[in-house]
Each structure stands twice: as C-alpha cells, then as structure tokens.
Amino acid sequence: MTTATKTVTVIPGDGIGPECVKSAQEIIAASGAAISWDEQIAGASAFRQGIASGVPDATIESVHKTRCVLKGPLETPVGFGEKSANVTLRKLFETYANIRPVRELPGVVTPYSGRGIDLVVIRENVEDLYAGIEHMQTPGVAQCLKLISRKGCEKVVRLAFEFARAEGRKSIACATKSNIMKMTEGLLKRTFEEVAKEYPDIESWHVIIDNCAHQLVKKPEQFDIIVTTNMNGDIISDLTSALVGGLGFAPSANIGNDVAIFEAVHGSAPKYAGKNVINPSAVIGSAIMMLRHLGEYEAAEKVENAMLVTFEEGKHKTGDVVGYGSPEATSTTAFTEAIIANLGKTSSRYRKREHSPIKLPKVSAEPALVFPKTRRVIGADVFVEANQLPSVVGPALEAAVEGSPIKLKMISNRGTQVYPSRGAITDCIDQHRCRFVLRDLSAGNEVTNEIINDLIARVTAKFNWMHIEKLQEFDGAAGYTKAQGED
Structure with missing residues (x-):
C-alpha cells in the first residue's frame, strides 16, 4: 500500500x-x-x-x-x-x-x-x-x-x-x-x-x-x-x-x-x-x-x-x-x-482477477487525424420547411434552380425519397431534405461556395430553409448516404 x-x-x-x-x-x-x-x-x-x-x-x-x-x-x-x-x-x-x-x-x-x-x-x-x-x-x-x-x-x-x-x-x-x-x-x-x-x-x-x-x-x-x-x-x-x-x-x-x-x-x-x-x-x-x-x-x-x-x-x-x-x-x-x-477477510468463492495499471492511449491532440488525398463538393442537401406535399415542393425547386450549374436530384422526407415519386407510402412532415447535385459531374467540376450561396438565395425565394450540408467526396468515395429508395 x-x-x-x-x-x-x-x-x-x-x-x-x-x-x-x-x-x-x-x-x-x-x-x-x-x-x-x-x-x-x-x-x-x-x-x-x-x-x-x-x-x-x-x-x-x-x-x-x-x-x-x-x-x-x-x-x-x-x-x-x-x-x-x-x-x-x-x-x-x-x-x-x-x-x-x-x-x-x-x-x-x-x-x-x-x-x-x-x-x-x-x-x-x-x-x-x-x-x-x-x-x-x-x-x-x-x-x-x-x-x-x-x-x-x-x-x-x-x-x-x-x-x-x-x-x-x-x-x-x-x-x-x-x-x-x-x-x-x-x-x-x-x-x-x-x-x-x-x-x-x-x-x-x-x-x-x-x-x-x-x-x-x-x-x-x-x-x-x-x-x-x-x-x-x-x-x-x-x-x-x-x-x-x-x-x-x-x-x-x-x-x-x-x-x-x-x-x-x-x-x-x-x-x-x-x-x-x-x-x-x-x-x-x-x-x-x-x-x-x-x-x-x-x-x-x-x-x-x-x-x-x-x-x-x-x-x-x-x-x-x-x-x-x-x-x-x-x-x-x-x-x-x-x-x-470483514476487512482483512478473503472471499472463498470469488476468483481473483489480476489488475495492473491501464496504459492510457496516446492519440494526437491535433484536431484533424484523417487526411484524404483528394476531396471535392458535388452538391448540397438543403433542409426546407414547407407545408406542401413533395409533388408541389419538387417542381417549385426545379424551377428555382433553372439555369444554375446544379439541379434537384431528389427530395426525401423522414429518410425516404418522395420526389421524384418511387411509389413510397410516406406520411410526410413539413421538413424536406432537398438534394442538389452538379448537372455535370465530370472530373474537375465542383460545387463552390459561390454556387451554394446562389443556391440558398434561389431556395429562399420559394421556401424557408433551416439547415444545409455539403455533399463531399473523399478520395473518390461519397461522404454522405443515400435516402431510402434513392438511386
């Protein structure tokens, strides 16, 4: 001791x-x-x-x-x-x-x-x-x-x-x-x-x-x-x-x-x-x-x-x-x-387990630990509040981004693709995840911050948005998941 x-x-x-x-x-x-x-x-x-x-x-x-x-x-x-x-x-x-x-x-x-x-x-x-x-x-x-x-x-x-x-x-x-x-x-x-x-x-x-x-x-x-x-x-x-x-x-x-x-x-x-x-x-x-x-x-x-x-x-x-x-x-x-x-007495029915000091892990204190060789932004998910069905929200957003380098790929509601319709029976809520991607996904093309700023301005003219996520690729792999039913 x-x-x-x-x-x-x-x-x-x-x-x-x-x-x-x-x-x-x-x-x-x-x-x-x-x-x-x-x-x-x-x-x-x-x-x-x-x-x-x-x-x-x-x-x-x-x-x-x-x-x-x-x-x-x-x-x-x-x-x-x-x-x-x-x-x-x-x-x-x-x-x-x-x-x-x-x-x-x-x-x-x-x-x-x-x-x-x-x-x-x-x-x-x-x-x-x-x-x-x-x-x-x-x-x-x-x-x-x-x-x-x-x-x-x-x-x-x-x-x-x-x-x-x-x-x-x-x-x-x-x-x-x-x-x-x-x-x-x-x-x-x-x-x-x-x-x-x-x-x-x-x-x-x-x-x-x-x-x-x-x-x-x-x-x-x-x-x-x-x-x-x-x-x-x-x-x-x-x-x-x-x-x-x-x-x-x-x-x-x-x-x-x-x-x-x-x-x-x-x-x-x-x-x-x-x-x-x-x-x-x-x-x-x-x-x-x-x-x-x-x-x-x-x-x-x-x-x-x-x-x-x-x-x-x-x-x-x-x-x-x-x-x-x-x-x-x-x-x-x-x-x-x-x-x-009972201090000083020993249990007769309990198998003793040996204990030694735990070697605490040494992990870098630097904020970033993962460094991909390549990365690019190919789109954005914009979450909007809309008290309309996807069949109304979708065409409105497609019209809003007409002439932009990005297009509306799909809308999901509670994680399931609802526009374009895949036949899902979804009881929709007033929060829609709207996925926008580059019209031309050729190598070298990327969504810039300027494009995203323009996207938000276009969406704001139609709907109230509350959240945005960039769609990123790291070393060619998607850094995002697909909605249920999304191709």
Missing part, C-alpha cells in the same frame, strides 16, 4: 448520494488507504443557485487540482431545463471512456446465477448523440446531431484493448448499428478493425448492437469486453447490470488521460433519501475502481474482499434485494459496518 496521501474531489450528490458516498468514505478510511477528501457540490444544489451547468467554478477548480473524483448520483431535469451535470463533468474533463464492470456476485441471487458472468462494457463517453446538439427544425420537427469522430473512436477503442491487457482479458466485441448508420456507427467499426491489428493477442469481433442485446440476455457469459458508442453503451450497460442484481451493484469509471471520475450509475432516488435503506454497493464498487486507479491496490483488494464476504454471509441484504420495508432488510449503516468488520 502506498503511503503518500492522495486528495480526491468528492461530490456527495443528490437524493441518496450523500448516504452512499459516506458509506464508501468510511470503508476506505477503515481500510487504511491514504486518501483525503476535498468536498464540492454539483447537480441539484448548484441548479438551485442558478448555475445553469450544474457544476460550480469551485468544483471545476478542485477537479483540475486533484484529477480524481468520487461522485454520488446527481439530479437532472428530464425533458426540459438544464443540461445534465453528470454529462457536463464528463465533457469538461474529456473522460472519453466509461467503464462498467459486471460480474456475478456471491450471495446475490439472479436468474443468471451460476453462469459465470464476468464482462465489462466500455462506452465512448463524450460524443455521439450525447453531444446534445439539438434544434427544432420546424415547430413540429426536432433534430439531434449524432457526431462520431475518428479521434473519439480511436481513443475509446485503444483504451478497451489496453484495459483488456491490464485485466488479462482475451476477447473484445465491438457493438454498433453500422448496418444502418454506415457513416457514424460504421466509423467505430472501421476504427476498431484497424486498431485490432495492433493487438494480435486479443480476439476481436463485431456484433450488431441489437443482436448484442439479444445475446446478452441469451448467453451473457460469451462476452468478455464490449466496446460501443455512447447511446448504445448507455442502454446495454444498464441491461448487463440487471443480469447480476441491478443498478445497486453497478460501479463505473469515467476515464480520461487527465482526469478520472468514479460514480455509481443509478439515479438519486429521492424517495429513499435520508431513510437509511439504500444499497451503497455501487458507490463502494466505484471507490474500489478509484483505489486501483490511484495505485492503492492493497486497499482495493481489501475492500473488495470485505464486500464479497459480506455478500457471501447473506446476513446483510438491503431493500433492493429483499424488498423495502421487509423485516429482513439491512440498513445502509448496518451494511457499511458489516463490510468494515
């Missing part, structure tokens, strides 16, 4: 958070780990102070100093109001990978008990739909931009392979929806397959995310590590937690090259706050991950074994296991005391 004291920013959180965090702090202190705490706030208490991000400057300054955070759950308004303070913290400190270990626990009985589940979901943590870039395109049409970068993919993929080596794991599955979203989800798949060549000691394979969910329910023991995009990972990591007892047992780590944030993944459960009935295991598990991150391996093993022995004894089961209000339910404080009493 190391002797130098390490300071950790602790954010007790909202609802049940303070009780869970206090439990973890007491156990860490009893283990002898050399940890001191700098307590800060985020979430509901910050929102009440009028801090729109939910993260005060003092908290940000603390994290910059300590580089390590133990955090309770934070409240976030749902469907309105401020951004998630949880997501804000992850983004502010570029904690680009979320690590969610899921392992069968002794004494925690589930329909999967005895199957030997021992897997980890590693989720990209800062981009994808969680970039949170949303717009109302029309009064009745909302848009969210799904941003996937080569840099983001490479960082999380490399971390997944390095994590596998650090824990002696042998297999990584990359789970994507690249059969539908070939550009965005496909970028993770292509990056994974390229990086995997550098790790021949680890088996790598790809699985479509819906099949992955199916297989996790059917045969979860086949998985070792799953690496996936942000939204997909958010969903399947909660699914995997349910396989071993639920979110009350689900720790997580948000890992970046500069800062690491450790937190339970469950919510703040305000209806149970202050009642001394909540299961603190997820926060304790997150604290164990934190101890390993800080090099406190002896203390981490000590705390983990004490918690496992407590599970094995079967005497201390919290309300989420036996039912809140049950006479068998153990209080949060009694559960904490039982773990402290």
Whole structure:
C-alpha cells in the first residue's frame, strides 16, 4: 500500500448520494488507504443557485487540482431545463471512456446465477448523440446531431484493448448499428478493425448492437469486453447490470488521460433519501475502481474482499434485494459496518482477477487525424420547411434552380425519397431534405461556395430553409448516404 496521501474531489450528490458516498468514505478510511477528501457540490444544489451547468467554478477548480473524483448520483431535469451535470463533468474533463464492470456476485441471487458472468462494457463517453446538439427544425420537427469522430473512436477503442491487457482479458466485441448508420456507427467499426491489428493477442469481433442485446440476455457469459458508442453503451450497460442484481451493484469509471471520475450509475432516488435503506454497493464498487486507479491496490483488494464476504454471509441484504420495508432488510449503516468488520477477510468463492495499471492511449491532440488525398463538393442537401406535399415542393425547386450549374436530384422526407415519386407510402412532415447535385459531374467540376450561396438565395425565394450540408467526396468515395429508395 502506498503511503503518500492522495486528495480526491468528492461530490456527495443528490437524493441518496450523500448516504452512499459516506458509506464508501468510511470503508476506505477503515481500510487504511491514504486518501483525503476535498468536498464540492454539483447537480441539484448548484441548479438551485442558478448555475445553469450544474457544476460550480469551485468544483471545476478542485477537479483540475486533484484529477480524481468520487461522485454520488446527481439530479437532472428530464425533458426540459438544464443540461445534465453528470454529462457536463464528463465533457469538461474529456473522460472519453466509461467503464462498467459486471460480474456475478456471491450471495446475490439472479436468474443468471451460476453462469459465470464476468464482462465489462466500455462506452465512448463524450460524443455521439450525447453531444446534445439539438434544434427544432420546424415547430413540429426536432433534430439531434449524432457526431462520431475518428479521434473519439480511436481513443475509446485503444483504451478497451489496453484495459483488456491490464485485466488479462482475451476477447473484445465491438457493438454498433453500422448496418444502418454506415457513416457514424460504421466509423467505430472501421476504427476498431484497424486498431485490432495492433493487438494480435486479443480476439476481436463485431456484433450488431441489437443482436448484442439479444445475446446478452441469451448467453451473457460469451462476452468478455464490449466496446460501443455512447447511446448504445448507455442502454446495454444498464441491461448487463440487471443480469447480476441491478443498478445497486453497478460501479463505473469515467476515464480520461487527465482526469478520472468514479460514480455509481443509478439515479438519486429521492424517495429513499435520508431513510437509511439504500444499497451503497455501487458507490463502494466505484471507490474500489478509484483505489486501483490511484495505485492503492492493497486497499482495493481489501475492500473488495470485505464486500464479497459480506455478500457471501447473506446476513446483510438491503431493500433492493429483499424488498423495502421487509423485516429482513439491512440498513445502509448496518451494511457499511458489516463490510468494515470483514476487512482483512478473503472471499472463498470469488476468483481473483489480476489488475495492473491501464496504459492510457496516446492519440494526437491535433484536431484533424484523417487526411484524404483528394476531396471535392458535388452538391448540397438543403433542409426546407414547407407545408406542401413533395409533388408541389419538387417542381417549385426545379424551377428555382433553372439555369444554375446544379439541379434537384431528389427530395426525401423522414429518410425516404418522395420526389421524384418511387411509389413510397410516406406520411410526410413539413421538413424536406432537398438534394442538389452538379448537372455535370465530370472530373474537375465542383460545387463552390459561390454556387451554394446562389443556391440558398434561389431556395429562399420559394421556401424557408433551416439547415444545409455539403455533399463531399473523399478520395473518390461519397461522404454522405443515400435516402431510402434513392438511386
């Protein structure tokens, strides 16, 4: 065990958070780990102070100093109001990978008990739909931009392979929806397959995310590590937690090259706050991950074994296991005391896994990582608001660009080509994607900014537009996808 004291920013959180965090702090202190705490706030208490991000400057300054955070759950308004303070913290400190270990626990009985589940979901943590870039395109049409970068993919993929080596794991599955979203989800798949060549000691394979969910329910023991995009990972990591007892047992780590944030993944459960009935295991598990991150391996093993022995004894089961209000339910404080009493004991039924420091990936800090030899713009997609059917919008736009170097190729509505009609039965909305391309696509011809400016002026004379995307080719390959039914 190391002797130098390490300071950790602790954010007790909202609802049940303070009780869970206090439990973890007491156990860490009893283990002898050399940890001191700098307590800060985020979430509901910050929102009440009028801090729109939910993260005060003092908290940000603390994290910059300590580089390590133990955090309770934070409240976030749902469907309105401020951004998630949880997501804000992850983004502010570029904690680009979320690590969610899921392992069968002794004494925690589930329909999967005895199957030997021992897997980890590693989720990209800062981009994808969680970039949170949303717009109302029309009064009745909302848009969210799904941003996937080569840099983001490479960082999380490399971390997944390095994590596998650090824990002696042998297999990584990359789970994507690249059969539908070939550009965005496909970028993770292509990056994974390229990086995997550098790790021949680890088996790598790809699985479509819906099949992955199916297989996790059917045969979860086949998985070792799953690496996936942000939204997909958010969903399947909660699914995997349910396989071993639920979110009350689900720790997580948000890992970046500069800062690491450790937190339970469950919510703040305000209806149970202050009642001394909540299961603190997820926060304790997150604290164990934190101890390993800080090099406190002896203390981490000590705390983990004490918690496992407590599970094995079967005497201390919290309300989420036996039912809140049950006479068998153990209080949060009694559960904490039982773990402290078991410090120094070793689990007899839990196979020890070796842990070594994770070699954090080194990916260039330059904004651009991909450099095509050739590129050109061959057209543009203009999104317009029109309360008319495509049979009216199409001819109007064709007339508008008469005499221009570009022509209207097609209009899609909700992703399906509706003009020229292909016979699709589409219940149209008032947002139309209008694809314009060069009339002459011969080599050397290109759509310039002047042509696009002229196009927008012509479209504006007819319709209200709200969004435009250039149609680009990189090294001769289309940098855009076709609509359903488009030739």
